[in-house]
Amino acid sequence: MSIPLVDLKAQYLTIKDEIDAAIAEIVTNTSFIGGKPVSDFEAAFAAFCEVKCAVGVASGTAALHLALCATDVKPGDEVLTVSQTFIATAEVAPLCGASVRMIDIDPQTYCMDPAALEAAISEKTRAIIPVHLYGHPADMDPIMRIAASRGITVIEDAAQSHGARYRGRRVGSIAPIATFSFYPGKNLGAYGDAGAVTLQDEETAQRVTMLSNHGRWQKYKHLVEGFNYRLDALQAAVLSVKLKYLNEWSEKRRRVAARYDELLADVEEVTRPHVADYAEPVYHLYVIQVPPERREAITEYLREHGVMAQLHYPIPLHLQPAYEHLGMKPGALPVTESLAARCISMPVFPELRPEQIETVAQTLKDALAAG
């Protein structure tokens, strides 16, 4: 029996009755867009994130685009972010006519390096998007300080870190605006595409809601041109059921990680995920580093022996064809490139059983011994 990276079926089976009932209710009411299921989820997710407002939207990518719009990012502006992330973080800047600039990460947390940020800021910088990568928060205090001293807005990309804490505070509650993805494989996943924007002030939240719904202010009145970026009621209903279990699931993910840490403690060739002293992570992924010349063979061995390890991300954004126009060459972001060459994502999900965790760790040890 192979061990998947994430097992959505196993999770569904633990909450099947509740999910099925929630879906049946929406279908029976045939009220598919907006309404109470969406506003109920928004209120519950805002409470969970310890923020004033949450706006449910169509995807994490839509959330990022709306966050930039709400920040008034315009043509000629520059958006600073990391290269070690999913392309969505970067690809929204041009939708506002802005350019994107990618900077390096911290070698321990794999999140935005505040020193690199300080060095990269220019007159054109309008927004900074740190990513809470793999479930571990970025070092927000210095990032917020650097931004505040220059009047630049920070947008947290929390797509991989629902419920993680930075110095006791939930991610998504630190910057004035933050974005989440509920892509099925994320820590809180819908049964399709979905996302959210969290905010500290109601006025901006209303603006995001309006933009997500064709710039509609009241019935028949459109204040501006907007988008069709609404969260649909079926996804909201599924998310409301799953949100109740999220703290418990995060705790289980941390237990899986702690067990991996124990089992791999004496394996010299493996660098385990670091937890900064400011962080309570939620292990969206358990990413290890191995020697780069052996990464392909190790990954192949794992997969051949039923451990469905994957790579997040083997080619950083600045070296993707899509970003050739940035003119960044290999060597431009050394920490990012080093991680990209060494990373392997091991299976981690709340339902992973103790014997499966042992199998994964043992298979990794066997892969290393297989030389």
Ligand SMILES: *Cc1c(COP(=O)(O)O)cnc(C)c1O
């Ligand atoms: C998944 C993800 C996104 C995009 O979310 P979608 O819901 O797939 O649009 C954005 N940023 C990061 C870091 C992600 O992992």
